[in-house]
Amino acid sequence: MRKKIVAGNWKMNxxxxxxxxxxTEIRGIVRDENTNKAEVIICPTFLALPSASxxxxxxxxxxxxxxxxxxxxxxxxxxxxxxxxxxxxxxxxIIGHSERRQYFHETNEMLAKKTTSAVNQGLTVLFCVGxxxxxxxxxxxxxxxxxxxxxxxxxxxxxxxxxVVIAYEPVWAIGTGLTASxxxxxxxxxxxxxxxxxxxxxxxxxxxxxxxxxxxxxxNAAELFSQMNIxxxxxxxxxxxxxxxxxxxxxxx
Ligand code: PGA
Numbered sequence: 001m002r003k004k005i006v007a008g009n010w011k012m013n014x015x016x017x018x019x020x021x022x023x024t025e026i027r028g029i030v031r032d033e034n035t036n037k038a039e040v041i042i043c044p045t046f047l048a049l050p051s052a053s054x055x056x057x058x059x060x061x062x063x064x065x066x067x068x069x070x071x072x073x074x075x076x077x078x079x080x081x082x083x084x085x086x087x088x089x090x091x092x093x094i095i096g097h098s099e100r101r102q103y104f105h106e107t108n109e110m111l112a113k114k115t116t117s118a119v120n121q122g123l124t125v126l127f128c129v130g131x132x133x134x135x136x137x138x139x140x141x142x143x144x145x146x147x148x149x150x151x152x153x154x155x156x157x158x159x160x161x162x163x164v165v166i167a168y169e170p171v172w173a174i175g176t177g178l179t180a181s182x183x184x185x186x187x188x189x190x191x192x193x194x195x196x197x198x199x200x201x202x203x204x205x206x207x208x209x210x211x212x213x214x215x216x217x218x219x220n221a222a223e224l225f226s227q228m229n230i231x232x233x234x235x236x237x238x239x240x241x242x243x244x245x246x247x248x249x250x251x252x253x
Pocket of ligand 1: 216
């Protein structure tokens with residue numbers, strides 16, 4: 001049975017001290033109230049990762065980063081590698097978030113190299129895909145998602161796929177308050193699973209968790225998570241408040 005996952009993407013929010021406070025709060029709530037139905041991952045700023053790793057020692061909450069470079073080391077000023085992330089206790093890394101694709105011009109080709117680098121370090125990749133509003137309105141969203149998935153992930157081996165989680169995040173739903181309806185999301189999730197089946201076979205495609213992201217809130221999470229191919233969520237804004245984040249975690253049944 002594939003894993004149910006709720007991951008918090010904190011983006012460029014929270015100073016070190018603020019991050020430590022939120023991590024401590026989330027850790028406490030998960031310890032006291034967790035129903036253990038979902039794996040919980042938090043992805044704070046790079047700066048907070050080493051101390052987050054210590055604060056989460058002994059907790060079931062997993063630690064993720066929001067990006068990594070595709071090389072292990074070298075002359076790439078300002079960048080961080082997958083091996084560096086691993087060395088401070090990170091187990092997950094978000095790759096291909098639409099904000100990275102849009103503002104930092106990350107291409108499918110670069111993202112394919114990043115996934116290889118992360119997987120080679122044994123990190124689990126939270127690989128994001130999703131269409132813009134214009135792409136949805138013109139009806140090209142399935143083609144866009146197909147190329148994001150095939151160009152970003154299909155160079156991996158079937159074995160590597162055990163370290164891949166996919167997040168479908170329609171760009172028009174991120175931070176906008178506009179959520180995809182559960183039918184719209186399920187349609188794309190089922191499509192992604194079909195792509196995985198065609199490439200890797202039924203057994204592997206059934207094991208890959210596919211998360212939905214884009215304005216997930218405590219009041220819409222249960223409906224989204226009730227869909228057959230929606231295995232949890234990648235949460236932005238609502239992950240910055242411990243109570244909201246936990247209410248979303250509780251929506252996993
Ligand atoms: P949001 O962000 O929940 O604030 O829409 C989701 C994401 O970008 O991962």
